[in-house]
Amino acid sequence: MSQTPIYTEYHPRWYRRRTSTYWWLRRPSYLAFILRELSSLFVAWFVIFTLLQIHALKQGAESYQRFVDWSKNPVVLIVNIIALFFVVFHAITWFKLAPQAMVVRLHGKRVPAAWIAGPNYAAWAVASALVAWIVLGG
Amino acid sequence: MVLVGGGAAGLRAAIAIAQSDPRLSIAVVSKVYPMRSHTVSAEGGAAAVVRPDDSFDEHAYDTISGGDWLCDQDAVEAFVHEAPEEMLRLEHWGCPWSREPDGHIAVRPFGGMKKMRTWFAADKTGFHLLHTLFQTSLKYTRVVRYDECFVTKLLVEEGRAQGVVAIELMSGQVRAITAKAVLLCTGGCGRVFPFTTNANIKNGDGMALAYRAGAPLKDMEFVQYHPTGLPFTGILITEAARAEGGWLLNKDGYRYLQDYNLGTPQPHPVLRSMELGPRDRLSQAFVKEMEKGRTIEGPYGPVVHLDIRHLGEKVIKTKLPFVRELCLKYQNIDPITEMIPVRPVVHYMMGGVHTDINGATPLPGLYAAGEAACVSINGANRLGSNSLSECLVFGARAGRAAAAFAANQPEASSAVLAQAADEQRRLERELLHKTDGRERIAVLREEMQQIMEGSAGIYRSGATLTEAARKLRQLQERFRNIALHDHSRTFNTELIAALELSYMLDVAETIVQSALRREESRGAHQRTDFPARDDQRYLAHSLAYRNADGSCRIEYLPVTITRWPPGERVYGK
Amino acid sequence: MSDTITLHVARYRPEVETEPTFQEYQTPCRKDWVVLDALNYIKDKVDGTLSYRWSCRMGICGSCGMTVNGEPKLTCATFLTDYAPGPVRVEPLRNFPIVRDLVIEMSDFMRKLVQVKPWIIRADEKPLSEGEYLQTPEELDEYKQFSMCINCMLCYAACPVYGLEPHFIGPAAIALAQRYNLDSRDQGARERMDLLSDHTGIWGCTFVGECTKACPKSVDPAAAIQRYKLKAALSWFKSFLLPRGAS
Numbered sequence: 001m002s003q004t005p006i007y008t009e010y011h012p013r014w015y016r017r018r019t020s021t022y023w024w025l026r027r028p029s030y031l032a033f034i035l036r037e038l039s040s041l042f043v044a045w046f047v048i049f050t051l052l053q054i055h056a057l058k059q060g061a062e063s064y065q066r067f068v069d070w071s072k073n074p075v076v077l078i079v080n081i082i083a084l085f086f087v088v089f090h091a092i093t094w095f096k097l098a099p100q101a102m103v104v105r106l107h108g109k110r111v112p113a114a115w116i117a118g119p120n121y122a123a124w125a126v127a128s129a130l131v132a133w134i135v136l137g138g
Numbered sequence: 139m140v141l142v143g144g145g146a147a148g149l150r151a152a153i154a155i156a157q158s159d160p161r162l163s164i165a166v167v168s169k170v171y172p173m174r175s176h177t178v179s180a181e182g183g184a185a186a187v188v189r190p191d192d193s194f195d196e197h198a199y200d201t202i203s204g205g206d207w208l209c210d211q212d213a214v215e216a217f218v219h220e221a222p223e224e225m226l227r228l229e230h231w232g233c234p235w236s237r238e239p240d241g242h243i244a245v246r247p248f249g250g251m252k253k254m255r256t257w258f259a260a261d262k263t264g265f266h267l268l269h270t271l272f273q274t275s276l277k278y279t280r281v282v283r284y285d286e287c288f289v290t291k292l293l294v295e296e297g298r299a300q301g302v303v304a305i306e307l308m309s310g311q312v313r314a315i316t317a318k319a320v321l322l323c324t325g326g327c328g329r330v331f332p333f334t335t336n337a338n339i340k341n342g343d344g345m346a347l348a349y350r351a352g353a354p355l356k357d358m359e360f361v362q363y364h365p366t367g368l369p370f371t372g373i374l375i376t377e378a379a380r381a382e383g384g385w386l387l388n389k390d391g392y393r394y395l396q397d398y399n400l401g402t403p404q405p406h407p408v409l410r411s412m413e414l415g416p417r418d419r420l421s422q423a424f425v426k427e428m429e430k431g432r433t434i435e436g437p438y439g440p441v442v443h444l445d446i447r448h449l450g451e452k453v454i455k456t457k458l459p460f461v462r463e464l465c466l467k468y469q470n471i472d473p474i475t476e477m478i479p480v481r482p483v484v485h486y487m488m489g490g491v492h493t494d495i496n497g498a499t500p501l502p503g504l505y506a507a508g509e510a511a512c513v514s515i516n517g518a519n520r521l522g523s524n525s526l527s528e529c530l531v532f533g534a535r536a537g538r539a540a541a542a543f544a545a546n547q548p549e550a551s552s553a554v555l556a557q558a559a560d561e562q563r564r565l566e567r568e569l570l571h572k573t574d575g576r577e578r579i580a581v582l583r584e585e586m587q588q589i590m591e592g593s594a595g596i597y598r599s600g601a602t603l604t605e606a607a608r609k610l611r612q613l614q615e616r617f618r619n620i621a622l623h624d625h626s627r628t629f630n631t632e633l634i635a636a637l638e639l640s641y642m643l644d645v646a647e648t649i650v651q652s653a654l655r656r657e658e659s660r661g662a663h664q665r666t667d668f669p670a671r672d673d674q675r676y677l678a679h680s681l682a683y684r685n686a687d688g689s690c691r692i693e694y695l696p697v698t699i700t701r702w703p704p705g706e707r708v709y710g711k
Numbered sequence: 712m713s714d715t716i717t718l719h720v721a722r723y724r725p726e727v728e729t730e731p732t733f734q735e736y737q738t739p740c741r742k743d744w745v746v747l748d749a750l751n752y753i754k755d756k757v758d759g760t761l762s763y764r765w766s767c768r769m770g771i772c773g774s775c776g777m778t779v780n781g782e783p784k785l786t787c788a789t790f791l792t793d794y795a796p797g798p799v800r801v802e803p804l805r806n807f808p809i810v811r812d813l814v815i816e817m818s819d820f821m822r823k824l825v826q827v828k829p830w831i832i833r834a835d836e837k838p839l840s841e842g843e844y845l846q847t848p849e850e851l852d853e854y855k856q857f858s859m860c861i862n863c864m865l866c867y868a869a870c871p872v873y874g875l876e877p878h879f880i881g882p883a884a885i886a887l888a889q890r891y892n893l894d895s896r897d898q899g900a901r902e903r904m905d906l907l908s909d910h911t912g913i914w915g916c917t918f919v920g921e922c923t924k925a926c927p928k929s930v931d932p933a934a935a936i937q938r939y940k941l942k943a944a945l946s947w948f949k950s951f952l953l954p955r956g957a958s
Binding site: 013015016017023024026027033037093100101103 | 723725730731781805808809810811816849852853871872874875917918919920921924931933934937938940941
C-alpha cells in the first residue's frame, strides 16, 4: 500500500488496511482456501505424472518398467503422496459443494443435502474399491 | 428535480418522474443509502382491493371510519382506486408477494379492515417492497443518487422552492442542489418520543424543513401508537400476529379487549373486532387496563401479553417467521412456547406536511409524499397496511405532479446560491466550529422525549400540554447553547445529531400546539378534559404555521366530505 | 456477571491520524443490551465524537455491520453478555477502506450491484390490466432465500477472495443476480451471464463458505454461486456441443 497523502479539506482520506501476512491462519476455512490455491501446483503435477505414465505405457513394457522404477524414487513418492492428499481434499470440497449447487425437488420439497452428498460419497467409495480391486487383485 | 428521501415514496416518485418526463434529471438526496430507509422495517403488508367480494367503497369506508372521519374523502377515493394498480406494478417489478397455491396474489386480513385486502411478502413486506423499488430504480440512469447527504435547508426564492442545501457526510462538503421542484419523502418523526418502533433516522427532517420554509404542517396532534411493541427496544410485533389469530391477555390471562366495546371473544379472528380492532382503540384499552392494575409489571414498565402459542409451530414458522426471529433475537423468547410481552409504542405520524391530492404543498414548487406528508387519507388514525400503499400511490402522484410543475419553470435563480453560501456559514459558525456550548445533545433529546411521552402520549390534557409547550420553549433556548465536541468534516455524526435534534424540537412543538388547540377526542388524539368528538368545532384539519418569531400558529381547514357523512365508529359488531 | 464491560473501539480520524488506533471505554453490560447499545451509550454519554452507522436496531436495515472480536457482525443483533467479562473489540468491517472510526466506504458494492442488473428483465412486458404474473409458492421458493439480502456487507468482509481481489463481484451481488435469474418472471439470465461467468464473477469463488457463515439473514450466497457455476458450466457445454442454434 502506498502512503496515503495528507488530509485536505473536503477530500476524505480513506485508510486501507494492510492485510497481515498470516491472515490465512486466522480461521480453518481461510487455511483451506489457501491450501486449495496452493494445491494447484500438485494437481498439475498429478496430471503431468499421469501423462508421463501413459506415454511410458505406449513406448512398451521396458519403458514402462523404467517409469515404475523412477516412481519408486522417494522424492517422487513424497510428491505423489502430497498430490494425492490434495486431490482427496478437492474431492471432499466438491462433494460438500454438490448439494448446494444442485437443487433437487421431490413433491415440491427440497431434498435434504445429505441425500445428494451421500450418493456422491457412495459412488466415490465404489469407484475407489473397483480401482483397488483392478490394481491389486486383478 | 430534487427528491429528499429514498424510501418507498421517494423511490416510487423517482421512477414515476423518470418515466413521465425524459428531459428532467432527477436527484435523490438521502441521508442514508436508500435501502436503509425505514420502509425496510414495515412488516405486515400493503392494502389494495383485489378480491371479487371486495370493493373500493368498502376499502374507502374502512379507511374513513378508521380515521374517525378526519380523512379527506376525495383523497381516500383516489387512493383506494389507484392502490391495486400500484401493487400490481410492484409485482411486475419483481416484488416477491406471497401467493396462493394457484399462483395468484395472496391477501390477509388486517386490523380495522372489513375484508381481506392486505398484500404481503411473508412478514417482511416493507423490506421486499423497498428493495424491489431500489433495485428497479437502478435501471434508470437518469436517477442520480446523492447517498448519505443530509439536507439542512430548503432553498426558497421568489416564493417557490428551488432546491436544497445538503451536507455530504463523507467529505463534509456543504453543497447547494438547485432544482425546479423539490419533493420531500423523508418519513415520520417517531424519534420525538422515547419509546418508538421508528428507526434512528426518523427525526421529522422533511416536516421541519417545510415548516421552516413556510409550509404548514397538518394534523400533527395525531400520533399513532401501535399496541404491540416489545419493551425496551420498541421493536414492532406486526399486526399480522393478531390477524393470524393472536390474543391480547392481561395479567389474569383474560382477553381484556371485550371490556372496551370491541366485540366478544371468538376462537377465530373476526375482522374489525377484538384484537383486529383499530390501533388507537387497542392502545387506549392498554392504558385503561394499566389504570385498573391489570397489566403485568416488567423490567421496562407495564406490559400485557400477546399470545400466539395456540396457532401452533407450523403457522408461526410459515406465516410469522420474522415475529419469531425478532422474539428470539431481541427478547430471548420463543413465541411457540411462550407469551410475548408487549406495550403500546409510537409508530406513525398521521400528520405531516400539508399537501393536496397531488402532493403539492401551499408553497409553489414544494411537494411531499409518504409519512412526511398529510394528504390526508389517514385522518385521526391510520389503518394498518394503508401506509405502504399510500407511499406508492401518492409517491407516484406527487412525482408526476412535481415533474409537470418543473417542466414549466425557469432555471433556478442565482440568488439561491447566495442563500446556500449563507447556510454554509451558519452551519460552520453555529455548529461545526462552535466550542463554547454546554448542553449535551443526548440530554436535550431525552428531556424532549420525556416531555412528549408525559404530555402528548395516548391521553392528553390541556394542563399537561400547556406545561409541555413551556418546557419545549426552554429546550429551544437551551439548544442554542448546544455542545459539539466533534469538529471534523469527515462523517461527523454528532453534527447530524444536533441538526436532527433541532428538527425534532420544531416538530415536537407543532405536535403539542396542535394537540393543545384541539379540544375534543378523535382517533389517536384523546383529551381527558374533552373526552367526546366535537364535529361542530373540529371536523377540520389543524394547520401549524411557523410565525416570524419562531412561534407556532394553528389554523383550521375543513375536511372534504364526499359520500360518507360522519358517523359513529363501531367495532366488534 | 459484572455489570460493566470494557470496549476497545477502533478510532480513525483522518484529519489528525494516519492510521487507526484503539480507544477504551467502559459501558454498562445489561442482559438485553447489544453491542450497538453500548456504542450509543458511549456516543450519548461519554464521547460524542465516535462515528458509526446505525438505524433500525432490528436487523433489517443493514447499517450497523462491524467487526466484533474479529467476526463480522450486525451490532444490533450481537449481545454484550455473549462477550462477558470482556473486553470486546469493535472494529470496522474488514476488506473495505475506512472513512472514519467504524464507518467503511462501500460504493464499490453499489457499483457492482448495478452491474448485475438486479431488476426484472423481460422480452415483453405484460400490461397491468392483464393482472399479475402467476407464480406458485414453489416458484417463489426457488428464489425467495436469495431475495433476503439486506446488503449489510458482512459477507464481503468475511470473503478472502474479495480481500485479495477487489474486482471480484462478491457474494451479495451474485446472490442478488441469482435471485432474479431464478425468478419465474425474469428472462434476463442470459444478459447477466457474461458478467457473472467472467473470472471476476463466479469463478473467482473457491467455495470458502465464510460468506454463508457470516450472513445474518441465511441467504447462503455460497450456494447461489455454486448453483450458478453448475448452470454456467452446463450452458458452456451446450454451446460447445451445439455452437449454433443452442438455446
